[in-house]
Amino acid sequence: MCAAGLEPVKLPELYDGQLVRFRVAGDKSGSRNGWVVLHRHPEPVGIFGSWKTGESHAWRMTSDRPMSPEDRARQRAQILQAQKVRAEAESQMRADSKARAERLWNVARPASNDHPYLKAKQVPAYGLRLLRESLVIPLRSADGELHTLQFIGPDGEKRFLTGGRVVGCYFAIGRPSDSLLLAEGYATAATLFAATGMATAACFNCGNLEPVARALRAKFPRLRLVVVADNDAFTEGNPGLTKARAAARAVGGFLAVPQFKGGHRG
Amino acid sequence: MAKPTDANDLAILEGLDAVKEMVDKAVPAVPPPEWPDPILPGMAQTPEISADILPTWLGAMAGAVADSTQTPPTMAVMLSLSVLATALHRRFEVAPFGDDYTEPLALWTLTALPSGTRKTAVINALAGPFLRWEKLERDRLRGEIARVNSARLVAKKRIERLLSDAAKSKDDEEREGIRAAIQREEEGMPAEILAPRLFTGDVTAERLQALLVEQGERMAVLSDEAGIFQVMAGLYSGGNASIDVFLQAHAGTAIRVDRAGRMAHIDRPALSFGLALQPGVLSEVAASRRFRDSGLLARFLYAMPQSNVGRRDVRRHVPIPERISADYESSLFNLLRDRPAQPGKARVLAMTDPARECWLDFAQEIEDSHGEGGRLESISDWTSKLAGAAARIAGLFELAEMGLTVEEVSQSAVERAVKLVRLLIPHAQAAFSLLGTDAADNDAAAVLRWIQGSNRPEFTRRDCQKAMEGRFRNLDRLVKALERLAHQDVLQEFKRSNKGAPPSTCYRVNPKVLST
Numbered sequence: 156m157c158a159a160g161l162e163p164v165k166l167p168e169l170y171d172g173q174l175v176r177f178r179v180a181g182d183k184s185g186s187r188n189g190w191v192v193l194h195r196h197p198e199p200v201g202i203f204g205s206w207k208t209g210e211s212h213a214w215r216m217t218s219d220r221p222m223s224p225e226d227r228a229r230q231r232a233q234i235l236q237a238q239k240v241r242a243e244a245e246s247q248m249r250a251d252s253k254a255r256a257e258r259l260w261n262v263a264r265p266a267s268n269d270h271p272y273l274k275a276k277q278v279p280a281y282g283l284r285l286l287r288e289s290l291v292i293p294l295r296s297a298d299g300e301l302h303t304l305q306f307i308g309p310d311g312e313k314r315f316l317t318g319g320r321v322v323g324c325y326f327a328i329g330r331p332s333d334s335l336l337l338a339e340g341y342a343t344a345a346t347l348f349a350a351t352g353m354a355t356a357a358c359f360n361c362g363n364l365e366p367v368a369r370a371l372r373a374k375f376p377r378l379r380l381v382v383v384a385d386n387d388a389f390t391e392g393n394p395g396l397t398k399a400r401a402a403a404r405a406v407g408g409f410l411a412v413p414q415f416k417g418g419h420r421g
Numbered sequence: 422m423a424k425p426t427d428a429n430d431l432a433i434l435e436g437l438d439a440v441k442e443m444v445d446k447a448v449p450a451v452p453p454p455e456w457p458d459p460i461l462p463g464m465a466q467t468p469e470i471s472a473d474i475l476p477t478w479l480g481a482m483a484g485a486v487a488d489s490t491q492t493p494p495t496m497a498v499m500l501s502l503s504v505l506a507t508a509l510h511r512r513f514e515v516a517p518f519g520d521d522y523t524e525p526l527a528l529w530t531l532t533a534l535p536s537g538t539r540k541t542a543v544i545n546a547l548a549g550p551f552l553r554w555e556k557l558e559r560d561r562l563r564g565e566i567a568r569v570n571s572a573r574l575v576a577k578k579r580i581e582r583l584l585s586d587a588a589k590s591k592d593d594e595e596r597e598g599i600r601a602a603i604q605r606e607e608e609g610m611p612a613e614i615l616a617p618r619l620f621t622g623d624v625t626a627e628r629l630q631a632l633l634v635e636q637g638e639r640m641a642v643l644s645d646e647a648g649i650f651q652v653m654a655g656l657y658s659g660g661n662a663s664i665d666v667f668l669q670a671h672a673g674t675a676i677r678v679d680r681a682g683r684m685a686h687i688d689r690p691a692l693s694f695g696l697a698l699q700p701g702v703l704s705e706v707a708a709s710r711r712f713r714d715s716g717l718l719a720r721f722l723y724a725m726p727q728s729n730v731g732r733r734d735v736r737r738h739v740p741i742p743e744r745i746s747a748d749y750e751s752s753l754f755n756l757l758r759d760r761p762a763q764p765g766k767a768r769v770l771a772m773t774d775p776a777r778e779c780w781l782d783f784a785q786e787i788e789d790s791h792g793e794g795g796r797l798e799s800i801s802d803w804t805s806k807l808a809g810a811a812a813r814i815a816g817l818f819e820l821a822e823m824g825l826t827v828e829e830v831s832q833s834a835v836e837r838a839v840k841l842v843r844l845l846i847p848h849a850q851a852a853f854s855l856l857g858t859d860a861a862d863n864d865a866a867a868v869l870r871w872i873q874g875s876n877r878p879e880f881t882r883r884d885c886q887k888a889m890e891g892r893f894r895n896l897d898r899l900v901k902a903l904e905r906l907a908h909q910d911v912l913q914e915f916k917r918s919n920k921g922a923p924p925s926t927c928y929r930v931n932p933k934v935l936s937t
Contacts, residue, residue, distance in 0.1 A: 276429055276433075277432065277433055278429065332919060333919070336444065338427070338428060339427065340427070340429075342429040343428045343429045345429075346428050346437070346440060347428050347440060350428075350432065350437040350441045350444070351440070351441050377915070377916045377924065381444060381447045382450070383427075383428055383443075383444065383447075385426045385427040386427070387426050388426070389424045389426075400450055403451075404450040407449075407450075407451060408449075408450055409447035409448060409449055409450060410448060410449075410450045411443050411446065411448075412443070413425075413443055414443070415425050415431065415435075416434075
């Protein structure tokens with residue numbers, strides 16, 4: 156799991172054939188996006204992944220002893236069963252999260268531009284709501300269905316509703332005419348909308364740019380899609396630019412990259 | 422701010438205008454695909470047709486001629502096809518279905534190359550064996566021709582004398598005897614023998630009719646001069662185009678001429694063309710609407726190769742290898758062996774089942790492309806004859822490769838013929854862009870002038886209609902012209918959505934059009 160980048164913060168206790176959830180190192184505290192299922196017989200096999208990123212991996216203990224056809228069939232059945240359990244668990248978790256998101260969104264009240272985060276970022280509240288002190292941003296799929304929420308605290312700390320679907324979901328500002336911009340976070344998207352008047356989709360993380368771009372391309376086949384990258388020039392591999400370019404390429408779109416003058420060169 | 426990374430940081434540091442400028446400068450993540458060359462006069466890059474597409478001995482000769490003369494192989498290929506048709510037309514036909522639908526083997530090719538591109542040298546090299554064959558036949562028949570001519574002269578003189586005697590005679594019985602003698606002379610007069618001719622360089626419509634009568638209903642025009650088009654355009658007929666005999670002889674339909682002083686009854690004429698002319702001549706030809714409307718221009722297979730002028734090595738002198746030219750000549754002579762002086766029934770070659778399937782696949786492909794709005798719509802009069810041309814060429818290839826005893830056209834011959842005619846499509850598009858010109862072509866040319874005049878990389882259909890409303894009173898005509906330009910790789914259509922309004926139809930312009 157470590158090799159796959161899904162190192163658990165604390166090793167979970169594993170029960171044969173049961174799905175166990177855990178917090179992935181680097182994820183927010185309290186989150187349990189990681190999952191793992193282990194089968195000990197006939198050969199130890201594990202399947203694990205992250206609901207946050209959508210990835211899944213398999214692991215098998217290598218052995219010199221060849222498996223008998225019966226053992227292989229048994230193991231295949233176990234794997235299928237584990238996949239079924241995982242799918243059911245994920246489906247249940249997504250449904251629970253969706254219901255919670257609906258409930259919380261309905262009780263939240265419209266946000267004003269006075270929120271400290273908005274003031275710090277110098278952007279207005281485009282369709283945001285406020286729940287206690289946090290800004291609430293809805294994440295919807297291309298068919299308009301609400302899936303989860305993002306909360307931004309006054310100090311700028313961002314959290315998603317646990318277990319909600321993020322991949323392929325976005326927050327839209329404005330209505331598209333001929334062009335549609337895609338950006339990572341809300342503040343970036345709001346800035347772009349304010350500067351250009353073009354409809355903008357906030358995708359919330361660079362890994363989600365491509366799934367959202369594909370979903371929007373399917374919804375608006377003739378629209379000019381412009382992916383506006385975060386220029387993470389100070390991070391190794393510049394993930395913001397790399398992912399934005401991949402997203403734009405995937406949909407035959409355009410790429411815009413902020414360049415900073417002088418000492419602020421990005 | 423620690424380390425600025427995103428558009429929000431840019432707005433805080435440099436303002437919203439900087440953000441807008443960044444978005445305006447967005448570049449395509451995938452570089453746009455390279456535009457093909459537009460199909461416009463002088464701009465289209467036509468594919469070279471390699472000599473190895475021809476059957477063995479013919480391909481070897483065409484390649485050697487092209488190499489020796491440093492000319493594009495395409496020209497040698499086209500003229501070789503005409504030479505082959507000249508040797509075989511009228512004697513054979515191809516029946517794709519094995520029934521009464523047959524394609525004669527007459528073929529019309531026209532290669533357009535500028536002056537100074539050694540067209541004459543290529544024609545002379547390829548048609549040379551015909552001259553030698555004609556001379557050999559003349560020599561062989563010299564004695565027989567002299568005997569028959571003298572016998573005919575004597576008979577004619579004797580008839581003249583008998584007519585004079587009959588006119589003077591006052592006795593009915595005597596006159597009847599003289600008449601019977603004239604009849605005997607007429608019946609006994611041997612038929613005229615003419616030395617066989619395979620081709621001519623320049624001929625009037627009337628003389629062509631006579632030549633077809635004299636030469637077993639077949640003739641070819643192999644020439645690098647444009648005189649034949651001037652004749653067709655009515656040089657000797659008061660400016661009235663005289664092309665019926667040419668059209669009929671391509672299709673093989675019967676010719677019946679009954680005029681005072683001239684008669685010609687030809688049941689199954691066959692006429693082949695092998696022309697190598699200057700592109701400028703094509704433009705002149707286009708001036709005659711009758712040429713295109715009658716289907717005359719659609720009967721030619723065109724080649725518009727790239728000229729080698731300026732790229733030739735003047736020190737390089739490569740003669741045609743003796744072995745290749747000898748093989749070429751003997752193969753041609755073999756095809757001309759037992760060539761009957763008088764026309765008989767053409768031998769029909771059916772296609773094998775796989776050959777027919779291959780041919781039908783190609784015919785269907787063309788059919789699907791040249792309808793309304795299709796890729797080949799602008800030259801549909803030409804493409805309508807393309808499947809037939811492929812069948813003709815396949816028959817010629819089969820005979821050239823397998824000899825005169827062949828019974829069927831094989832799949833490999835059809836495949837090779839289809840490959841060749843496919844290559845000819847861009848050549849025809851280039852040629853017809855010179856030839857012009859139906860109404861849509863004229864409209865398309867006007868739109869192109871507007872695009873180039875305003876140097877627009879992109880425009881909406883509405884902009885175009887507004888700018889040219891004097892010409893395009895209705896949208897249908899403009900749409901047709903824009904479609905034509907799209908087929909010629911000048912434009913690409915796309916839609917741009919509008920807030921609260923129907924999307925605009927827009928066009929991107931091929932930069933290669935703007936750069937000229």
